[in-house]
Amino acid sequence: MGLREAKKERTREALVEAAVRLFEENGYERTTVAQIAAAAQLSTRTFFLHFATKEDVLLANSVPRVELGVAALGERRSGESPARALARAIGAMVADASAKDLPTGLAAARTRLVATEPAVQARLLQRMATAQSALAEALRRAYPDELDPVSAAAVTGAALGAVSAAAVAALREGLPPERVRAAMLGAPAVAAFHLAE
Amino acid sequence: MGLREAKKERTREALVEAAVRLFEENGYERTTVAQIAAAAQLSTRTFFLHFATKEDVLLANSVPRVELGVAALGERRSGESPARALARAIGAMVADASAKDLPTGLAAARTRLVATEPAVQARLLQRMATAQSALAEALRRAYPDELDPVSAAAVTGAALGAVSAAAVAALREGLPPERVRAAMLGAPAVAAFHLAE
DNA sequence: TGCATTTATACACTCAATGTAGCGATGCAG
DNA sequence: CTGCATCGCTACATTGAGTGTATAAATGCA
Numbered sequence: 138m139g140l141r142e143a144k145k146e147r148t149r150e151a152l153v154e155a156a157v158r159l160f161e162e163n164g165y166e167r168t169t170v171a172q173i174a175a176a177a178q179l180s181t182r183t184f185f186l187h188f189a190t191k192e193d194v195l196l197a198n199s200v201p202r203v204e205l206g207v208a209a210l211g212e213r214r215s216g217e218s219p220a221r222a223l224a225r226a227i228g229a230m231v232a233d234a235s236a237k238d239l240p241t242g243l244a245a246a247r248t249r250l251v252a253t254e255p256a257v258q259a260r261l262l263q264r265m266a267t268a269q270s271a272l273a274e275a276l277r278r279a280y281p282d283e284l285d286p287v288s289a290a291a292v293t294g295a296a297l298g299a300v301s302a303a304a305v306a307a308l309r310e311g312l313p314p315e316r317v318r319a320a321m322l323g324a325p326a327v328a329a330f331h332l333a334e
Numbered sequence: 335m336g337l338r339e340a341k342k343e344r345t346r347e348a349l350v351e352a353a354v355r356l357f358e359e360n361g362y363e364r365t366t367v368a369q370i371a372a373a374a375q376l377s378t379r380t381f382f383l384h385f386a387t388k389e390d391v392l393l394a395n396s397v398p399r400v401e402l403g404v405a406a407l408g409e410r411r412s413g414e415s416p417a418r419a420l421a422r423a424i425g426a427m428v429a430d431a432s433a434k435d436l437p438t439g440l441a442a443a444r445t446r447l448v449a450t451e452p453a454v455q456a457r458l459l460q461r462m463a464t465a466q467s468a469l470a471e472a473l474r475r476a477y478p479d480e481l482d483p484v485s486a487a488a489v490t491g492a493a494l495g496a497v498s499a500a501a502v503a504a505l506r507e508g509l510p511p512e513r514v515r516a517a518m519l520g521a522p523a524v525a526a527f528h529l530a531e
Numbered sequence: 532t533g534c535a536t537t538t539a540t541a542c543a544c545t546c547a548a549t550g551t552a553g554c555g556a557t558g559c560a561g
Numbered sequence: 562c563t564g565c566a567t568c569g570c571t572a573c574a575t576t577g578a579g580t581g582t583a584t585a586a587a588t589g590c591a
Contacts, residue, residue, distance in 0.1 A: 139558075140556090141567095141568065141569075144556095144557095145569065148569085171546080171547095180570070180571050180572075182571065183569080183571075185548065185549080186569075190548080191547065191548090218528075218531055220528060220531055255460065259456040259457060259460040262456065262463055263455060263456040266455070269495075273503070287500050287521075288524050288528065289503075290499040290500055290503035291496040291503075291521040291522075291524045291528075292525050294495035294497075294499025295492040295495050295499075295521075295526075295529060296492070296495075296525075296529065298466075298492050298499075299488040299489070299492035300491075302466060302470065302488055302491025302495075303487055305467070305487065306470070306488075310483060324491070324492075325492070325529055327484075327488045327489070328488045328489050328492030328493075329526055329529035330530075331416050331417060331481075332489060332492060332523075332525065332526035333417070333527075333530055334415055334417055336589070338536090338538075338589075342537090367577080367579085376540090377540050377541075378540095379540065379541080379580090380538080382580080383538075383539075386579090388578070
């Protein structure tokens with residue numbers, strides 16, 4: 138990585154750090170992009186050079202995470218069912234989130250703000266929708282004979298829908314992080330059991 | 335309904351009509367709220383008295399539709415499985431959408447704009463998320479012994495996730511409206527089949 | 532008829548987001 | 562090492578969504 142990229146990465150991190158700190162201190166709505174930029178000693182324009190929207194500063198690592206899931210689906214194992222392949226992909230993404238976002242405190246801030254700030258919630262849901270499309274496409278490519286596009290979308294949508302709904306419910310119940318993760322990973326099976334008549 | 339409510343309803347409809355027309359003519363982004371209000375001979379401020387956001391003008395009927403689904407879950411029938419109850423609720427909501435939105439052209443405009451305009455998509459997803467929570471809660475109330483909150487959320491999330499993902503995929507495939515509806519109604523069963531290992 | 536409530540308006544304002552032009556540092560080819 | 566192109570950043574101006582406040586007018590009701 139050249140000097141240029143390294144500097145760019147540092148300013149990006151500075152913006153994330155300043156944003157999370159200010160959101161904690163003053164609340165999301167009461168923090169302006171101008172304040173975030175100023176706290177990172179940068180111009181407002183620079184903020185939007187790194188993030189398309191104010192919400193995106195909280196969802197920085199989502200793109201590579203989806204690619205992780207797509208890659209997992211690409212490595213289909215012999216005799217593996219679509220359900221197991223999806224479970225592997227979901228497991229990889231959840232593990233990545235736990236590993237990378239938890240230490241920085243980004244995960245905590247995001248979890249709290251997604252629950253309270255409609256704008257953040259909307260943006261996350263949008264990201265998840267595009268991720269879901271990418272995963273469905275990858276699943277169909279991995280099982281070209283068993284799945285048509287609509288079926289692949291249905292299965293993927295069901296699995297991810299179960300996972301995210303379970304996460305929200307578990308968090309609302311006040312369960313500790315490891316119980317939340319367990320609920321997420323077990324959700325597709327629970328859903329399949331109940332959905333099968 | 336008093337004269338007051340009737341008038342309010344008429345201005346609301348005038349705003350929706352003007353918005354849909356202008357979106358068709360000039361595109362979503364290139365249409366401002368001020369233009370919509372002017373076309374309906376109203377002030378900009380009045381627009382936001384009826385709709386919280388610019389996107390909401392396209393999602394006007396979503397709240398009563400969700401209540402329809404919640405009501406359907408409330409009328410649990412003896413011996414009916416959660417899956418069947420959910421299917422009934424989803425069927426009711428889809429039928430309502432077909433009956434009420436198709437004639438006005440609202441459905442067509444919304445479908446097109448959800449596919450192309452990120453802001454509209456984000457807002458719709460957010461609405462669906464809150465709807466999903468309400469439905470999960472209703473399902474849990476209908477099956478207090480069989481389902482805990484997390485399981486109810488997982489099943490509901492899976493069912494609705496399957497339905498909406500199937501809808502998106504079917505539309506992307508260019509299927510005609512009745513095929514899209516069929517794909518939506520069949521999606522939970524397809525997903526359950528593939529998810530069950 | 533008089534009073535309270537509700538709907539819509541006018542005006543002023545904040546802030547997210549974009550367009551454009553320019554400056555300085557970095558990377559790279561000769 | 563030098564000249565040139567590219568890149569990250571800034572300054573400035575602008576658009577447009579969304580909000581707060583005060584107010585007029587219409588409606589419902591006593």
